[in-house]
Amino acid sequence: MSRIGKRPVALPSGVTAKIEDGKLVVKGSKGELSMSTSDLIDYKLEAEAITVTPANKSKQARQYWGMQRTLVQNLVDGVTEGxxxxxxxxxxxxxxxxxxxxxxxxxxxxxxxxxxxxxxxxxxxxxxxxxxxxxxxxxxxxxxxxxxxxxxxxxxxxxxxxxxxxxxxxxxxxxxx
The missing domain is CATH 3.90.930.12 (Ribosomal protein L6)
Incomplete structure (x- = not known):
C-alpha cells in the first residue's frame, strides 16, 4: 500500500483541474500545466482534491501509484508557487x-x-x-x-x-x- 499515493492532492482556491482526452489539465494563477494520464491509475476529481488510486491490483499499477500522485502534486505546486x-x-x-x-x-x-x-x-x-x-x-x-x-x-x-x-x-x- 503506497503511503504517498493514499493521500489526496489538495486543490487550493483559484486552482481548477479537469480530465479531458486522456490528459489531466491544472490551471492556476501562474499558468496551465498538463500531463497524460495512465491507464493503470484512476484519477478522481472531487470538490477540493484529486484522488489517485490504482485501477487494478497488478504490481505495475501499485508501482505507478505513488509516482503518479507526486506528479499531480507537482502540477498543483507549479501553477500556485512555481x-x-x-x-x-x-x-x-x-x-x-x-x-x-x-x-x-x-x-x-x-x-x-x-x-x-x-x-x-x-x-x-x-x-x-x-x-x-x-x-x-x-x-x-x-x-x-x-x-x-x-x-x-x-x-x-x-x-x-x-x-x-x-x-x-x-x-x-x-x-x-
Missing part, C-alpha cells in the same frame, strides 16, 4: 550573464558558452557567480539546471565548477611532497 533552482559558480574567471533569452557562461574554456533558455523558464543572474532558474514545470527547471551544471561539474580539490546552492562537495587532500 519551482526554482539556484546554481553557484566557483572559480577564478568563471562567470554567468543572462541576456534576454540567452545565458552566457564563461567556465574556463577557450570560448564562451551561449545557452538558449527553454520556453516557460526565467533565468536571472543577481551577480556574476549566481544563476537563478525559475518556472512552473519542475522537470524543465531541473533539466536546465542539470545541463548548465554538466558544463563544469565541481572538482574535489579546489571545488571549482558549477554547483547547486546547498550542495556539499566532498573535498580531497592535495598531493604531498
Amino acid at each position: 519551482f526554482s533552482k539556484v546554481l553557484e559558480i566557483t572559480g577564478v574567471g568563471y562567470r554567468a550573464q543572462a541576456q534576454g533569452k540567452k545565458l552566457k557562461l564563461q567556465l574556463g574554456f577557450s570560448h564562451d558558452i551561449d545557452l538558449d533558455v527553454p520556453e516557460g523558464l526565467e533565468v536571472k543572474t543577481p551577480d556574476q557567480t549566481t544563476v537563478e532558474i525559475s518556472g512552473i514545470d519542475k522537470q524543465k527547471v531541473g533539466q536546465f539546471a542539470a545541463e548548465i551544471r554538466e558544463w563544469r561539474k565541481p572538482e574535489p580539490y579546489k571545488g571549482k565548477g558549477v554547483k547547486y546552492r546547498g550542495e556539499y562537495i566532498f573535498r580531497k587532500e592535495g598531493k604531498k611532497k
Whole structure:
C-alpha cells in the first residue's frame, strides 16, 4: 500500500483541474500545466482534491501509484508557487550573464558558452557567480539546471565548477611532497 499515493492532492482556491482526452489539465494563477494520464491509475476529481488510486491490483499499477500522485502534486505546486533552482559558480574567471533569452557562461574554456533558455523558464543572474532558474514545470527547471551544471561539474580539490546552492562537495587532500 503506497503511503504517498493514499493521500489526496489538495486543490487550493483559484486552482481548477479537469480530465479531458486522456490528459489531466491544472490551471492556476501562474499558468496551465498538463500531463497524460495512465491507464493503470484512476484519477478522481472531487470538490477540493484529486484522488489517485490504482485501477487494478497488478504490481505495475501499485508501482505507478505513488509516482503518479507526486506528479499531480507537482502540477498543483507549479501553477500556485512555481519551482526554482539556484546554481553557484566557483572559480577564478568563471562567470554567468543572462541576456534576454540567452545565458552566457564563461567556465574556463577557450570560448564562451551561449545557452538558449527553454520556453516557460526565467533565468536571472543577481551577480556574476549566481544563476537563478525559475518556472512552473519542475522537470524543465531541473533539466536546465542539470545541463548548465554538466558544463563544469565541481572538482574535489579546489571545488571549482558549477554547483547547486546547498550542495556539499566532498573535498580531497592535495598531493604531498
